[in-house]
Amino acid sequence: MDALKLPFSARLTCILLSLICFAFIFYIGKDIITPILMAFLFAILLLPVFSFLNVRLKFPRHLASIICVLLFVSVIISVLVFISYQVTDMANDFETIKKNVNSFIVDIHKFIKDSFNISIWEQKKYIKDAAKDTVSNGTSSIGSAIISISDLLLDSTIIPIYTFLFLLYKDHFILFLSKLTAQENHLILKDILSQIKISINKYIVSLLFEMIIVSVLTSLGLWIIGVKYFILLGLITGILNLIPYIGILIAGVITLLASLTGTAETSLVLGILIVNIVVQLIDNNILVPLIINSKVEINAFVSIIGIIVGGTAAGISGMFLAIPFLAILKIIFDRIESLEPWGYLMGNHMPKRFMWKTRKTKLEN
Template identity: 75%
Template sequence: MANDFDTIKKNANSFIIEIHKFIRENFQVSIGDQKKYLDSVTKDSVKTGQAKLGSFIISVSDVLLDSMIIIVYTFLFLIYKEHFKLFLAKLIKKENHPALMDILSQIKVSINNYIVSLIIEMIVVAVLTSLGLWIIGIKYFILLGLITGILNLIPYIGITIAGIITVLASLTGSGEISVILGILIVNIIVQFIDNNLLVPLIINSKVEINAFVSIMGIIVGGAAAGISGMFLAIPLLAILKIIFDRIESLEPWGYLMGNHVPRKFAWRVRRTKTQE
């Protein structure tokens, strides 16, 4: 992409000219009037644009920093794993140690399942994106699909960054509006499949957390600790659910967090399927 910078610049200018022509043909506004309007708007929004650019740079740096913090968290947890186990063993009475070991073993299984489900989701998103970009004729479609799959692990912001990279890469081939629209459509379709099929079927089913609690956890995690909090929200919820399910006084909260189907509703579903 760096080597194709001149081509990107040329195609970006062609893309802007096509937008001007589209507005002139459909809204009867001359290109000169469009440029005058853009100049007046640009003069009034230079300071705002600079402020937004600064905020964007800070946001990107925060994302990179949070990503590094997640790696550090994981590394430290692995190093001090036995230390944390001994701490919990000292904290809890000896007669409750079997229950503690059961909770820790289930947490290990749940976190392993969560990591596997993330990898599966990443692969599926990468394959779907690569296939969509290949269909619309985008250069580097495999690499861009992989980048989208990896960045999709970062909630909300990741897919936006991947979309910008894909649009820039598409300008190495052509600057047609149809190509840009095709990229947007591919990203929207893949995100729809990811949010409505992959996440409920793969991730939520693995950690046994319902969608409502997952969304609330991501919102609270983002407000409390930014990107790292959003990323760690679901595994932390899975850990809490395992603890709640094995403590009698907290069991209702574990049930509330789970994706259990009420018996009456499940009976109706089975009855409907039998009738069909």
Template identity: 65%
Template structure:
């Protein structure tokens, strides 16, 4: 006997809106706990093939397989960070040269403004001093917040590998928990949802890694040909920061311009750096992203941008990074639930050419 109750549309819509509001509120107040867990979940899904290979092919126990997978991942991250830190120490040795070239570049800019806009050096200097003073006062107010943010980041970097290991260790336990939440007739659909979520997350994260490598290589080659001193380092930094939507590439561009001043203060070098970043972004947005990312996650650009903005408001950079995979998971769930299927279609990337309403014959009054 089917005991399910069918509610009217406005009731189901109200429940869904209330649920979204509740989930958003929980994420806002519990982001310090939930964000590291979500990051660990994505990493665990990415490492799952390694764990299964060690389990099935090499007959390693689950504890050892999970430990080795997490150790390899952490070692890779530490190796990349060590290389970047070593190269940054070389840039620090050239800090005096960078400062001198920055001053020369600023003088050239001030001379250009004076000649073309009739603004004297004194007026420019006065404006810069006023802006700098306001920035210093605001900076003093945010020092405590910055220290707390750095402390939270260090704590998250410590907890994420631990969470990842535990998720890999108890993955079967979590699946059985989900199975106990639903009746047996829904287990086939639940299994299908979990399989698609695993495939989507693995494809998305692996696609991001491929995109990061491609952007790093292209940027390094471009910077090398225009004569930038630390081309490989700046290319790697650009590829890593490109993982953060919209904001990351701007930060990478500023760092690249500052680092290029180790060699010369000429405007041609800075213009060359800007052109390299623009060309790489054109290739990334028009070739790499459609080829690598959009084929993995079928979410339209409007929903992606809105999700990234909401994620940034909730959890900053971490929220921006997590927005797309979480939206992909939501779309998979919506597509498999009949009452939520229209929302899954709304998030999708299918663009119908035309749509015509069916003609309905007017009913005669009785």
């Protein structure tokens, strides 16, 4: 029996309503869904290691899954320990930082006074008034910070568990999906799952490769201009660069503050800004098109919208998850005939010229 062929308006309505429902469910359940999605990405990243241990070395599934998760957690902990050690060393220069910050603030006050004719007293009064508003909201801010830290600790515990379970029950989930689809569509399902695994794995590996290059370039640039703790600051910049748009801004502020361990000279601040700008130009114009975009094939317009929607729905985690799950949607759309135009819309194909194709026969809905 042939499937019921709906008119275009009905199909469009069903697709849009489905997307709205998925977005709404994600928004109201983001605290539960986000760790699951993060674990799903990490599980895909670890699949080659899991397959090597389970298939090649004949390790039991449970043992192979545990080893994969332990290796992953060990790498994360090693990076965090290194950063913590460097930050502790930087804390020894707190008095120097404080002194240089005060000197830097005085220079800024003088610059504003000379350029805009605003007295230092008026500037300090404005800052004092702003500080009062900040203090009045301090209780709620502290409460929000405590909740955020609690959520972070919970996610740090539960994401490795979810990752372990995804690896352990990989075949179980695949069998479940095969039971949901008709047998004649099993070949399409197999192709979708295979392409998702390849695309997401390549994307995450490319993202890590981009992080390493950005860290090295930033560290090299900061070392050349004489910034202390250049390795730590380069690593932090590379990690924060994984967060679209706002990550590099946060890294720039941290680098500027850390540079005050040495001197408060304006030339050093200008050098840091130049280093960050040059690295971002290299990243955005060479690394991202060459390493990232070639793996996911999502155009910039859809990427920006996805990142904004993801950030609105789930904050930084949503921004990080946006691109890989847009790539998953595109893979699914490209392989389902009725959804193929949406996959084309998300892609980065650039036709040289579009020519309308007309026909004399009556168009069918």
